[in-house]
Every structure is written in C-alpha cells, then in structure tokens.
Amino acid sequence: MSNLKGKKAVVIGGSSGIGLETTRLLSEAGVEVVVGCRRGVMPESLIGVTVRSVDVLDREGLNTFFASVGEIDYLVNAATGGDRAVGPFMDMDLDGFQASFAKLWGYTNSVRLGAGYVKDSGAIVLVSGYPARKVKTGYIAISTVGNAVEGFVRAIAAELAPKRINVVSPGLIDTPMFAHQGSEREEFLSNGTSQHLIPRAGKPEEVAKGILFALENEFVTGTTIDVDGGALLS
Numbered sequence: 001m002s003n004l005k006g007k008k009a010v011v012i013g014g015s016s017g018i019g020l021e022t023t024r025l026l027s028e029a030g031v032e033v034v035v036g037c038r039r040g041v042m043p044e045s046l047i048g049v050t051v052r053s054v055d056v057l058d059r060e061g062l063n064t065f066f067a068s069v070g071e072i073d074y075l076v077n078a079a080t081g082g083d084r085a086v087g088p089f090m091d092m093d094l095d096g097f098q099a100s101f102a103k104l105w106g107y108t109n110s111v112r113l114g115a116g117y118v119k120d121s122g123a124i125v126l127v128s129g130y131p132a133r134k135v136k137t138g139y140i141a142i143s144t145v146g147n148a149v150e151g152f153v154r155a156i157a158a159e160l161a162p163k164r165i166n167v168v169s170p171g172l173i174d175t176p177m178f179a180h181q182g183s184e185r186e187e188f189l190s191n192g193t194s195q196h197l198i199p200r201a202g203k204p205e206e207v208a209k210g211i212l213f214a215l216e217n218e219f220v221t222g223t224t225i226d227v228d229g230g231a232l233l234s
C-alpha cells in the first residue's frame with residue numbers, strides 16, 4: 001500500500017524528463033505537487049499539479065517560491081540547472097567547467113532554502129548521474145559535479161535528520177535533455193548504452209520509480225540509489 005496519498009510535494013525540474021515522470025507518478029498516487037521550473041510551463045495538465053516559475057540559481061526567487069508553497073512532505077530537485085561542459089579537461093574553457101557547477105548550486109540552494117519547509121517525517125531527493133562514479137573520456141565536469149552532489153547528500157544527511165535525504169543516480173535516459181533528433185538521437189542513445197548490462201537507454205519513468213522509492217521508504221537516508229541499467233558495471 002502506498003503511503004503517498006494526501007501528501008504534498010515540490011518537484012523542481014518537474015516539467016520535463018525525469019522530473020515530469022516523477023510529477024506524474026506522484027500525481028497518480030494522490031500527491032499534491034507544485035512544480036518549479038524557469039519557464040513555469042507544464043507540457044500537459046496533471047491532476048493536483050500546479051506549476052510556478054522559479055530559477056534554482058535565484059535565491060531570492062527560490063525563497064519566495066518556498067514561502068508561497070508552505071509546508072511540504074517531499075522535495076525533489078531534478079533540475080539540470082544550466083549548461084554542462086563536455087570534452088577533455090586540458091582543452092576545456094575553464095569558465096564552462098565552472099558553469100557546469102550550476103547544477104550543484106541549484107541543488108544546494110534548494111536544500112538550504114527548502115529543507116525548513118519539509119516536515120520532520122518528510123524526505124528530499126536530488127539527482128546525480130552515472131558519470132559520478134563511472135569515469136568516461138570527456139565527462140570530467142559531469143563526473144566532478146555528480147560526485148559533489150553525492151558527497152553533499154552524504155555530508156548533510158546527519159544535519160537534516162530526522163528528515164531524510166537521498167540521491168538517485170540515473171544511467172543514460174531518453175529525455176529532452178538531449179537535443180539530438182531522429183536517427184542521430186537513436187545512434188547517440190544506442191552507442192552510449194551498448195556496453196551497459198541492460199543495453200538500452202532508460203525511460204524517465206524508470207528513474208522516477210527510484211525517486212518514489214527514496215521518498216517513500218522511511219529506512220533509507222544519506223545514500224545513492226543507482227537506476228542505470230548496469231552502466232557502472234560495464
């Protein structure tokens with residue numbers, strides 16, 4: 001039996017990809033969801049879901065956002081935050097490398113400004129990604145940021161207790177984060193996963209189920225849950 005019915009959640013980045021599927025599953029389980037994202041637009045209407053415009057890098061706006069939502073059971077942040085630098089570190093534009101940390105700052109802002117609104121019985125979930133622990137050529141910035149997200153959650157869990165906080169780490173997932181279209185997209189997703197134990201791109205819903213597990217299971221905190229098709233073992 002799900003214990004989600006009647007709960008209230010904020011899903012930042014809930015208008016696309018993994019966040020959207022998390023919003024959908026929560027809404028189907030009877031959770032009232034407030035989605036936060038920059039454009040403040042949902043691609044579709046879902047029962048019990050409202051959307052507000054907020055940028056996780058704008059602390060004042062984020063403060064106003066949380067104050068207007070009030071007390072919540074769950075906080076999920078699945079926002080990408082900004083651009084990601086890809087390529088060899090030694091050739092990289094260091095401003096681009098530094099800018100890749102927007103995701104970390106967005107996550108830490110949302111925990112700092114949002115955790116006070118999460119009930120003691122509640123939970124927080126952030127999203128890292130398999131490059132955090134599976135080093136790939138050209139993914140130095142993404143690895144470093146993912147590691148920082150996972151390290152932040154381990155470090156902060158004791159301070160936030162009894163509230164719980166966890167990370168879900170996806171493999172390569174077929175979401176709008178990747179701009180490729182048509183056959184170029186198929187090639188990108190299949191080449192990127194051909195060596196994985198489950199040799200296909202993941203579906204956003206598969207990761208969202210991992211997020212719901214971390215929200216619901218009251219014996220899980222301070223850890224990283226991999227939903228990656230065996231990418232780490234490939």
Ligand SMILES: NC(=O)c1ccc[n+]([C@@H]2O[C@H](COP(=O)([O-])OP(=O)(O)OC[C@H]3O[C@@H](n4cnc5c(N)ncnc54)[C@H](OP(=O)(O)O)[C@@H]3O)[C@@H](O)[C@H]2O)c1
Nearest residue numbers: 013015016017018037038039055056079081129173175177
């Ligand atoms: N897809 C993958 O293969 C993959 C793999 C590993 C990890 N991840 C991680 O999983 C998470 C979700 O990725 P996704 O693939 O679902 O991405 P996505 O489909 O591009 O969705 C990103 C969401 O974040 C919101 N967002 C981005 N920057 C924001 C900001 N500064 N403030 C507020 N909202 C912001 C976007 O809405 P607006 O544009 O309207 O703000 C959108 O709702 C990210 O942390 C990503 O790094 C993804």
